[in-house]
Amino acid sequence: xxxxxxxxxxxxxxxxxxxxxxxxxxxxxxxxxxxxxxxxxxxxxxxxxxxxxxxxxxxxxxxxxxxxxxxxxxxxxxxxxxxxxxxxxxxxxxxxxxxxxxxxxxxxxxxxxxxxxxxxxxxxxxxxxxxxxxxxxxxxxxxxxxxxxxxxxxxxxxxxxxxxxxxxxxxxxxxxxxxxxxxxxxxxxxxxxxxxxxxxxxxxxxxxxxxxxxxxxxxxxxxxxxxxxxxxxxxxxxxxxxxxxxxxxxxxxxxxxxxxxxxxxxxxxxxxxxxxxxxxxxxxxxxxxxxxxxxxxxxxxxxxxxxxxxxxxxxxxxxxxxxxxxxxxxxxxxxxxxxxxxxxxxxxxxxxxxxxxxxxxxx
Ligand code: ACM
Ligand code: ZN
Numbered sequence: 414x415x416x417x418x419x420x421x422x423x424x425x426x427x428x429x430x431x432x433x434x435x436x437x438x439x440x441x442x443x444x445x446x447x448x449x450x451x452x453x454x455x456x457x458x459x460x461x462x463x464x465x466x467x468x469x470x471x472x473x474x475x476x477x478x479x480x481x482x483x484x485x486x487x488x489x490x491x492x493x494x495x496x497x498x499x500x501x502x503x504x505x506x507x508x509x510x511x512x513x514x515x516x517x518x519x520x521x522x523x524x525x526x527x528x529x530x531x532x533x534x535x536x537x538x539x540x541x542x543x544x545x546x547x548x549x550x551x552x553x554x555x556x557x558x559x560x561x562x563x564x565x566x567x568x569x570x571x572x573x574x575x576x577x578x579x580x581x582x583x584x585x586x587x588x589x590x591x592x593x594x595x596x597x598x599x600x601x602x603x604x605x606x607x608x609x610x611x612x613x614x615x616x617x618x619x620x621x622x623x624x625x626x627x628x629x630x631x632x633x634x635x636x637x638x639x640x641x642x643x644x645x646x647x648x649x650x651x652x653x654x655x656x657x658x659x660x661x662x663x664x665x666x667x668x669x670x671x672x673x674x675x676x677x678x679x680x681x682x683x684x685x686x687x688x689x690x691x692x693x694x695x696x697x698x699x700x701x702x703x704x705x706x707x708x709x710x711x712x713x714x715x716x717x718x719x720x721x722x723x724x725x726x727x728x729x730x731x732x733x734x735x736x737x738x739x740x741x742x743x744x745x746x747x748x749x750x751x752x753x754x755x756x757x758x759x760x761x762x763x764x765x766x767x768x769x770x771x772x773x774x775x776x
Pocket of ligand 1: 520521570588
């Protein structure tokens with residue numbers, strides 16, 4: 414049993430899929446032309462495995478925490494039995510998922526664990542390694558062999574480019590920043606650009622909304638502004654990341670975080686850099702694409718109205734000319750039946766007013 418995290422208190426957090434459920438999910442996605450690529454995050458972020466099989470960890474008494482503050486989540490690299498366990502895990506994964514790739518993670522490892530471990534330091538000495546990144550590279554290359562043996566190709570987060578060479582076909586997902594993505598491409602790895610500062614859609618969309626902000630506030634316009642001009646040919650695509658911790662409320666917040674930012678990502682991926690103009694995209698979005706999302710039943714985000722208060726008057730600037738803004742004057746959240754804003758409001762109590770944009774027509 415894992416300790417509860419991310420505010421779930423004493424309630425169960427997460428869970429698991431049975432193989433039967435996974436097969437149904439893979440089929441559901443495939444019918445919609447979506448391929449699911451599985452990730453087993455290694456050698457860090459491995460708390461679930463370590464909770465069940467504590468022997469996979471280094472033999473140390475010291476506690477070294479990950480950036481998220483988790484201890485006991487980094488596999489021992491010098492323990493040969495770990496590779497048997499991993500082979501068995503990947504064998505099951507490879508049999509379940511039809512994707513060409515299997516993603517092995519590789520991110521955010523606190524390597525101090527290895528420096529304090531007799532098996533890891535012994536392996537480093539035997540192989541003349543001086544840096545723990547070399548040990549990570551050793552581990553990653555062993556996984557490459559396992560995954561290739563299972564008829565798949567390997568993918569990982571951009572940390573896997575550190576500490577040594579990789580198989581030239583190993584795919585890298587650059588999440589830390591653009592620079593690291595370019596470094597990966599220059600090394601010759603097929604690379605997917607997923608810099609958190611642009612493409613992590615668990616980030617807030619404005620300072621006053623829910624969401625993370627450790628990488629940036631990722632507005633729709635910022636995501637759309639990603640420059641794909643003159644990129645190294647090894648940059649094979651873009652991807653958005655949606656990490657669902659903290660997205661449990663309000664209802665359908667996952668859709669709110671995803672759309673329309675995913676629409677902007679699609680255009681970044683599929684159109685020529687010079688053809689992308691924010692005003693043009695925003696016009697098409699508000700004129701027709703919102704309607705498409707609406708008709709698909711997606712709970713997408715609408716831009717917020719801008720409200721000023723001067724000379725006893727509340728004045729709203731609409732986020733786009735045909736936007737419908739509704740308001741309340743009792744501090745409650747506006748809903749579909751709240752009054753529609755149609756001109757300046759004179760009041761001595763602006764603090765009681767709330768405004769929000771709604772999708773729909775006047776009737
Ligand atoms: C990551 O966000 N740690 C890949
Ligand atoms: Zn170790």
